Amino acid sequence: MTIPTQVQWLPSPRTIREMRGIGEIAASSVVFVVKGNKLPLRVIKNGIEGAGVWNRVEAFTNAGPDSRCELCSGWGNTENKCGNKPKCGYY
Numbered sequence: 001m002t003i004p005t006q007v008q009w010l011p012s013p014r015t016i017r018e019m020r021g022i023g024e025i026a027a028s029s030v031v032f033v034v035k036g037n038k039l040p041l042r043v044i045k046n047g048i049e050g051a052g053v054w055n056r057v058e059a060f061t062n063a064g065p066d067s068r069c070e071l072c073s074g075w076g077n078t079e080n081k082c083g084n085k086p087k088c089g090y091y
Helices: 013-021 038-046
Strands: 048-050 054-055
Touching: none
Parallel strands: none
Antiparallel strands: 048 054
């Protein structure tokens, strides 16, 4: 698993809202690294606040060309990011 280590400061929440309002950005994402066993599960369930904005959280899933999706049985993606129709892996 590789987690980005280059720190980039986000604009203020007001600036982000303004940029979304004029269509300059449609969405943004932030990487929070959370250590331990219990805290990550709680953050995934409840979300996390950053820069005064409450954020939905998803677990990091490393999907490479050798990853096989358990939903569509395709290669290179994982079931939590899959947009394909479900398909049996045997057919």
